[in-house]
Amino acid sequence: MPRSGEDARRRLQDAALALFRERGYDHTTTAEIAAQAGVTERTFFRHFPDKREVLFESQEKLATALTQAIAEAPQDLSPMAVLQRAFQQVAPRFEANRSYSLPRQELIERTPILKERETSKLGALSQTLAVSLERRGIDGFRAQLAARSGMAIFALVLDAWFKDPSRSLADYFSRAFVELGRL
Amino acid sequence: MPRSGEDARRRLQDAALALFRERGYDHTTTAEIAAQAGVTERTFFRHFPDKREVLFESQEKLATALTQAIAEAPQDLSPMAVLQRAFQQVAPRFEANRSYSLPRQELIERTPILKERETSKLGALSQTLAVSLERRGIDGFRAQLAARSGMAIFALVLDAWFKDPSRSLADYFSRAFVELGRL
DNA sequence: ATCGTTGACGTCAGTAACTGTCATTATATT
């Protein structure tokens, strides 16, 4: 068996985040990232389909975790309750990695083209959640609506928690779902 | 006064949509679009900051229309009622232009990179709506949540209406807001 | 220990999106 490539991949991700934060996203070339990681530019594009994607592996993992959490939820819960439960289950991921996810989020927030990729990923994620809800027997339109409103909460809560971590994510989620009920 | 440039702009938009639909987005170069419009590639990028943006001028107009509709809504309405009213007001735009907006939407739907731009624009739009709601005295978090849930409805309704135009947009909107209340 | 397999990596050439700069052209106004 040949070498794994996992090392190079991680080095590329680290180098990218570091350089993006130092010089800004568009003043960093993929060649520079590759050089700092000790590989060629070509190798960068073997690991990531484009320059932005180097920052979004965690989001992929989040998607699978949420999908699994929904699939395992008890059958008698309402759509929104299922989502709330799933969100609470993945919350520790963020609270354990704030030192990584916070600077990453700051970078994304101040870089329009990265923000675009992030919103797009969240949109795709809500689509995935909708499918998961449908698999539980929920009507298509209701599932879509619940998933999208749920993702709205998810994004808002994370945003609030990044700005003020004094309250727990669980707390933020609970309050947000109550708020949605009032609208 | 010099020439206006509006003609070239419209020709570029028409050429782009036509070519994208014929050959697909990524098998069409900006140079080809420019040639078909009778201008240079450089002129393309004077009118649009990037290749995708040539398809999204209508979305900008939608944003201003919605913002205005919210600002003009009676003061005693709930956030969701304000949004519903605003959506109903802009609905005729789509029903009058289905022959343009449907093929455009089909193209966006089958082109990931265009879909990404669209979701991003909708995200930005919901941010704008949130600000409009805040200006009406609605609390920040509630405004954000209402705006995002509202945009979820907006996107879902349009999608449904594109697939089945036998029911009116007004009808779709009414039912969707009722559905959201039930979640 | 050697060998062969396999997938990661390097090298190189090429395309196309996008930008900066400066000269030129078209039109409304005087």
Next chain:
DNA sequence: AATATAATGACAGTTACTGACGTCAACGAT
């Protein structure tokens, strides 16, 4: 007709991204 001004053309340059092909490193089998 002369002029001011914004749109356009011309051209060089950077950088993201791709295809093709050869090389190398790690592991299993012998």
